[in-house]
Amino acid sequence: MSGDRAWSHFRHQADVGICGEGATPEQAFANAAIAMTAVITAPQRVRPEQPVSLHCTAPDLELLLVDFLNAIVYEMATRHMLFSRFDLSIRDGRLDAIAWGEALDPQRHQPAVEVKGASYTELEVSHENGHWTARCVVDV
Amino acid sequence: MRPLQQKSPWCWELAAENEMRVPAVIYADAPLIDAMDEKVLEQTANVARLPGIVQASYAMPDAHWGYGFPIGGVAAFDAAAGGVVSAGGVGFDISCGVRSLLTGVSASDVEPLRERLAEALFRAVPAGLGSTGTIRLHGREMEAMLAGGARWALGQGFGNEADLLRTEERGCMAGARPEYVSAQAKKRQRDEMGTLGSGNHYLEVQRITDIHDAEAAAAFGLRVGEVVISIHCGSRGLGHQIGTEYLREMVLAAADFGIKLPDRELACAPINSPLGQRYLGAMRAGINCALANRQIITHLTREAVRDILPGASLELLYDVSHNTCKQERHRVEGRERELYVHRKGATRAFGPGHSELPPEYRAVGQPVIIGGSMGTSSWILAGTRESESLAFSSACHGAGRAMSRHAATRRWRGAGVVDELARRGIVIRSPSLRGVAEEAPGAYKDVSAVVEAADHAGLARKVARLEPMVCIKG
Numbered sequence: 368m369s370g371d372r373a374w375s376h377f378r379h380q381a382d383v384g385i386c387g388e389g390a391t392p393e394q395a396f397a398n399a400a401i402a403m404t405a406v407i408t409a410p411q412r413v414r415p416e417q418p419v420s421l422h423c424t425a426p427d428l429e430l431l432l433v434d435f436l437n438a439i440v441y442e443m444a445t446r447h448m449l450f451s452r453f454d455l456s457i458r459d460g461r462l463d464a465i466a467w468g469e470a471l472d473p474q475r476h477q478p479a480v481e482v483k484g485a486s487y488t489e490l491e492v493s494h495e496n497g498h499w500t501a502r503c504v505v506d507v
Numbered sequence: 508m509r510p511l512q513q514k515s516p517w518c519w520e521l522a523a524e525n526e527m528r529v530p531a532v533i534y535a536d537a538p539l540i541d542a543m544d545e546k547v548l549e550q551t552a553n554v555a556r557l558p559g560i561v562q563a564s565y566a567m568p569d570a571h572w573g574y575g576f577p578i579g580g581v582a583a584f585d586a587a588a589g590g591v592v593s594a595g596g597v598g599f600d601i602s603c604g605v606r607s608l609l610t611g612v613s614a615s616d617v618e619p620l621r622e623r624l625a626e627a628l629f630r631a632v633p634a635g636l637g638s639t640g641t642i643r644l645h646g647r648e649m650e651a652m653l654a655g656g657a658r659w660a661l662g663q664g665f666g667n668e669a670d671l672l673r674t675e676e677r678g679c680m681a682g683a684r685p686e687y688v689s690a691q692a693k694k695r696q697r698d699e700m701g702t703l704g705s706g707n708h709y710l711e712v713q714r715i716t717d718i719h720d721a722e723a724a725a726a727f728g729l730r731v732g733e734v735v736i737s738i739h740c741g742s743r744g745l746g747h748q749i750g751t752e753y754l755r756e757m758v759l760a761a762a763d764f765g766i767k768l769p770d771r772e773l774a775c776a777p778i779n780s781p782l783g784q785r786y787l788g789a790m791r792a793g794i795n796c797a798l799a800n801r802q803i804i805t806h807l808t809r810e811a812v813r814d815i816l817p818g819a820s821l822e823l824l825y826d827v828s829h830n831t832c833k834q835e836r837h838r839v840e841g842r843e844r845e846l847y848v849h850r851k852g853a854t855r856a857f858g859p860g861h862s863e864l865p866p867e868y869r870a871v872g873q874p875v876i877i878g879g880s881m882g883t884s885s886w887i888l889a890g891t892r893e894s895e896s897l898a899f900s901s902a903c904h905g906a907g908r909a910m911s912r913h914a915a916t917r918r919w920r921g922a923g924v925v926d927e928l929a930r931r932g933i934v935i936r937s938p939s940l941r942g943v944a945e946e947a948p949g950a951y952k953d954v955s956a957v958v959e960a961a962d963h964a965g966l967a968r969k970v971a972r973l974e975p976m977v978c979i980k981g
Binding site: 376378379380381382383407426430433434437440441444445447471473477478479480481483484485486487488490504506507 | 544546639694705706747748770907910912913914939945
């Protein structure tokens with residue numbers, strides 16, 4: 368974790384590892400999603416103006432993280448949007464989220480790269496002493 | 508894990524141990540082996556554990572840490588022996604590949620036109636995140652594109668019959684099943700036809716600097732001092748979505764098939780299972796999407812260049828795909844077998860005499876196009892006969908990253924990279940300066956070392972070296 372941010376990137380040779388942390392799995396997931404936005408652009412450049420609903424179900428938290436990130440990738444690709452805030456709840460293997468963002472503006476956002484998908488590489492959702500971590504590598 | 512055994516200066520092997528069914532073989536010289544991430548050997552060995560794998564799990568000289576398979580990984584599976592097809596073994600960017608167009612125009616004539624060319628190409632070919640093409644595909648047209656590939660594109664007026672003869676699969680991958688591609692994947696592609704994408708995708712104007720094999724160069728139409736134009740891109744959002752969805756389904760189904768995955772990213776299904784067959788049908792549709800996409804970009808390139816280089820032939824040299832699983836016949840221990848060859852970040856490299864090759868290349872072998880980075884060389888190689896026994900007729904695909912994107916942005920700034928390359932006579936256009944920094948030439952391995960290793964190992968032989976003059980970076 369660099370500095371005191373709740374999200375970070377970790378090294379992967381060809382692509383990028385993303386990591387979110389928090390006191391709850393929801394916070395860790397939301398921060399992992401912000402880390403994914405940061406692969407593309409500085410999250411603070413993305414105005415959280417327009418809400419988009421996301422729903423996923425999966426048999427475990429790790430698969431749920433990949434599903435959640437891939438749902439965001441899909442919305443970014445088909446709506447031509449970027450997201451910078453995520454409100455979510457996780458219960459019994461179901462994730463419901465509102466992703467807040469705005470239409471992509473290439474001039475202002477200067478997007479570096481497109482995220483093709485979230486992978487199962489280095490995938491981990493763990494908790495220790497009440498602190499949750501959610502991480503995986505995304506393909507760019 | 509035991510250390511690698513050196514079999515020759517360019518071949519290293521990890522004998523089958525524990526749950527490995529076959530050895531892991533890496534083609535590289537000692538410095539490339541030393542520089543390789545330790546994950547490459549681990550991933551190559553993991554692939555060797557998959558059911559039905561034949562002969563060995565291979566890594567090419569440009570191999571680097573990937574997902575499940577290393578990037579630069581090659582593995583063949585026999586359906587009759589319980590072999591599998593792996594969505595992870597193909598990857599997200601299905602049929603990402605490169606094609607090169609000959610111009611017949613000398614670099615000295617192009618030199619003063621570089622800025623004009625860069626502007627025209629940057630305007631003509633949509634590049635970068637969120638860029639869209641002018642073609643909108645829905646319903647039956649989408650299905651027709653997924654079934655027809657580059658042949659479909661020809662029907663829309665993008666190219667000519669000669670292009671198809673110089674594209675793998677004659678421009679149309681047989682066995683594509685558009686009905687196995689989800690509505691989500693199709694939606695993701697509806698306005699992305701004819702777009703370059705981002706990351707390491709590019710469109711480059713290149714000068715031929717050296718010829719290493721006169722006979723093959725003559726057959727390929729390559730002459731020192733002339734210019735070629737190369738296009739690197741893939742199946743865009745559709746391929747990414749197919750990869751995402753089938754990877755998930757295969758992860759969940761692996762236990763039902765009795766497959767123990769050493770890494771979830773190696774998610775696979777038996778070839779002779781309904782899931783395996785559905786994936787193959789969808790993945791082949793993804794290949795067609797990539798072939799159609801590169802064909803449309805070829806048309807846009809020809810249109811953009813026509814007025815600036817009126818004498819340019821813009822004839823297609825060849826089109827190769829990197830991320831595929833293809834059904835091919837190969838000789839294994841003296842017996843011809845039908846195999847499903849996964850190439851993940853590797854190029855098919857058929858040798859002389861192969862029936863798949865266009866007649867004009869049959870005597871010298873298949874053109875193998877190796878992309879470099881913005882500031883370094885690219886290469887044209889030719890397939891060899893011995894490549895079949897070495898790695899199911901496969902070779903490297905590019906330089907391979909030496910440094911993560913994060914490390915690259917800490918070391919370079921995009922504007923600085925553009926200025927430095929301009930001083931060296933290379934004109935860059937990109938929608939994103941951060942993207943340029945992440946793709947800085949110094950972030951990649953020395954492509955020439957990779958090509959030397961491929962040549963010495965016998966995977967493919969050097970034909971021509973190219974240097975960039977103009978690069979449109981996605």
